[in-house]
């Protein structure tokens with residue numbers, strides 16, 4: 001299943017942007033790829049059988065109805081500040097984990113213990129923009145290795161306040177080769193961000209199938 005009624009864009013041609021691009025393309029999903037580094041975006045797109053169209057970030061924001069913003073939390077905040085009202089009416093997909101280096105080769109949370117980047121970002125968006133938290137519950141290697149896993153597909157948790165936006169992103173998760181499992185509204189974002197109880201790098205600690213995911217909720 002792919003999304004054809006809305007134009008999908010990935011913003012950010014880094015690690016996660018590149019892995020999601022490959023997952024979408026493998027599922028036949030067409031999308032725009034908007035990166036600050038056009039050369040990096042072109043390199044990613046070159047191996048994807050024409051499923052990715054490289055555009056500027058401005059053009060991606062203008063044309064897409066669904067924007068997967070694969071950048072770090074601070075850059076995401078700046079992205080919202082920059083595009084503001086242009087994001088109204090769009091579905092904004094947030095894979096971010098609010099973490100940074102801990103100085104010892106690991107990661108630490110960079111916002112309050114009880115805060116989630118999903119809720120922070122949702123609060124910054126203009127009225128009419130609908131945020132869905134998704135694609136951040138697995139590590140980068142698992143986002144590649146577990147896509148289209150057999151015999152049972154791997155689950156990807158997502159959180160949404162808006163049902164229609166959540167359904168749309170569930171289809172995108174399927175296109176990427178995973179089984180969507182909704183954890184609830186955006187107030188549940190913290191559970192599916194890094195260190196959360198449903199994250200691969202949290203209490204859950206591994207990739208799970210849909211039936212295992214439903215038990216874990």
Ligand SMILES: NC(=O)c1ccc[n+]([C@@H]2O[C@H](COP(=O)([O-])OP(=O)(O)OC[C@H]3O[C@@H](n4cnc5c(N)ncnc54)[C@H](OP(=O)(O)O)[C@@H]3O)[C@@H](O)[C@H]2O)c1
Pocket residue numbers: 011012013014015016017034035036037057070071072073075076078079095096097098099135136137138139140141
């Ligand atoms: N790595 C993981 O295992 C993992 C897993 C799940 C979720 N995540 C989340 O995914 C997000 C991205 O992580 P990553 O590992 O992909 O980081 P990354 O490899 O550093 O890539 C981030 C990309 O964002 C781009 N960027 C920043 N601001 C931008 C803007 N305004 N417009 C367009 N592109 C912009 C950067 O471009 P420049 O090169 O020009 O700076 C860079 O290509 C983070 O929020 C992270 O928490 C990461």
